[in-house]
Amino acid sequence: MDKKFSIKQFNERFPDNAACLEEIKQLRFGDNLVCPKCTKNNKFYRVAGRSAYACSFCGYHIYPLKGSIFDHSSTELKLWFYAIYLMAQTRAGISAKQLERELGVTYKTAWRMFNHIRQLMSSDTNLLTGSVEVDEAYFHPDTQKRTTAKAHNSQVVFGMVERKGRAVVKHVKSSGVRVLSKEIARGIDNKATIYSDTHRSYKHLKKAGYIHLTINHSQQEYVAGDRHTQNVENLWSNIKRGITGVYRHVDPKYLQAYVDEYAFRYSNRHRQPKYMFDLILANIARD
Numbered sequence: 001m002d003k004k005f006s007i008k009q010f011n012e013r014f015p016d017n018a019a020c021l022e023e024i025k026q027l028r029f030g031d032n033l034v035c036p037k038c039t040k041n042n043k044f045y046r047v048a049g050r051s052a053y054a055c056s057f058c059g060y061h062i063y064p065l066k067g068s069i070f071d072h073s074s075t076e077l078k079l080w081f082y083a084i085y086l087m088a089q090t091r092a093g094i095s096a097k098q099l100e101r102e103l104g105v106t107y108k109t110a111w112r113m114f115n116h117i118r119q120l121m122s123s124d125t126n127l128l129t130g131s132v133e134v135d136e137a138y139f140h141p142d143t144q145k146r147t148t149a150k151a152h153n154s155q156v157v158f159g160m161v162e163r164k165g166r167a168v169v170k171h172v173k174s175s176g177v178r179v180l181s182k183e184i185a186r187g188i189d190n191k192a193t194i195y196s197d198t199h200r201s202y203k204h205l206k207k208a209g210y211i212h213l214t215i216n217h218s219q220q221e222y223v224a225g226d227r228h229t230q231n232v233e234n235l236w237s238n239i240k241r242g243i244t245g246v247y248r249h250v251d252p253k254y255l256q257a258y259v260d261e262y263a264f265r266y267s268n269r270h271r272q273p274k275y276m277f278d279l280i281l282a283n284i285a286r287d
Contacts, residue, residue: 005274010085020077021051025064027285035060068284069116079103081281083113084120088276091269092242093261118257120283121264123168127189131163133232134184134196136175139243141250155252157259160187161232166267169239169259171252177201181208195229235266 014020025044034041037060044053044062052061065071070080083099099110139155156175160183161167168187172179180201185208188194193211196202198218205212215227222228239262243250250258268276 005085005089005272005277007085009274010082014078014081017077018046020081021046021064023081023281024068024070024077024284025053025062027282028064028068029062033062036062069119075105075109075113079105080113083110084117084280085277087114087117087121087261088280089273091265093246093265095246115254115257117280118261120280122257122260123166123263124286127192128160128162128166128168128187129189129192130165131226132188132192132194133159133161133163133229134180134188134194134202135159135229135232135236136180136199136201137236137240139240139250139255141252142248153252155255157255158183159232159235159263160184161235161266163231167232167235167263169235169263171256171259175199175201177204184208184210195227197229235263238262238266 014023032041033044035044035055035058038055038058040055040057042055042057044055046052047054047061051065052063054061070077073080083103086094086099086102096107096111096114099105099114100107103110103113105113136156136158139157141153141155156172157169158172158175158180159167159169170183170187172183177200181204184194184205188210190209193213194202194205195213195215196205198214198216202212202214213227215221215224215229223230239259242262242265243258247258265276268279271279
């Protein structure tokens with residue numbers, strides 16, 4: 001796989017809307033498409049003037065865009081693909097304002113496209129395994145303000161990070177034990193070893209069956225052998241640096257989408273942009 005994914009390579013691979021539609025068809029239906037109506041393994045041909053393909057035997061139509069983020073969109077597919085390309089090319093993220101300039105669309109359209117693409121960057125449902133670090137952090141809608149747990153309008157996010165692996169971040173209503181316990185049960189395999197600080201919401205983990213090791217930050221303890229939370233702290237640093245550098249304000253209503261984007265970037269931090277682009281596209285089939 002090429003390490004670089006240049007705009008020239010992008011345009012060669014996706015010269016027009018038809019090439020983009022064909023890519024989505026392949027992702028969602030594959031090569032061995034069986035017609036849902038006649039149940040025959042026939043070729044499907046593009047229907048002129050429509051985002052549809054027809055069975056060569058019975059004429060049944062399939063619609064590759066149906067139910068996807070592209071469904072009912074008046075924006076050209078090539079522009080959607082280019083927006084995904086831009087998001088995959090940068091490690092820190094780009095703003096809707098920059099996308100507006102790059103694509104020549106309205107700010108409203110660019111903002112809507114960003115939020116839809118972030119849906120394709122949301123965490124998968126596979127449980128985190130092995131050694132997993134957990135921690136909570138706090139964000140303010142005004143991204144330039146520092147915040148704490150007690151600050152007005154402070155938003156709580158909870159992070160779970162596999163060492164040398166994936167990250168999952170959830171926007172939660174509080175850092176209470178019931179809330180975090182549910183997220184841990186949903187996100188971490190019960191055979192995992194969990195590393196955390198001494199926050200009271202983690203005290204139940206051993207009783208819940210996890211191997212639980214802690215580090216006492218209140219006593220200036222940060223690393224003791226393999227006991228540390230440096231990976232999840234690096235995740236917070238990446239997210240906060242990215243959000244404060246690109247966005248002035250993040251509506252709490254959309255905070256989950258923003259942290260999903262940065263968790264996706266963290267989970268694929270050692271991957272090349274071409275892989276990132278293909279992975280985002282592949283998630284169309286997942287959805």
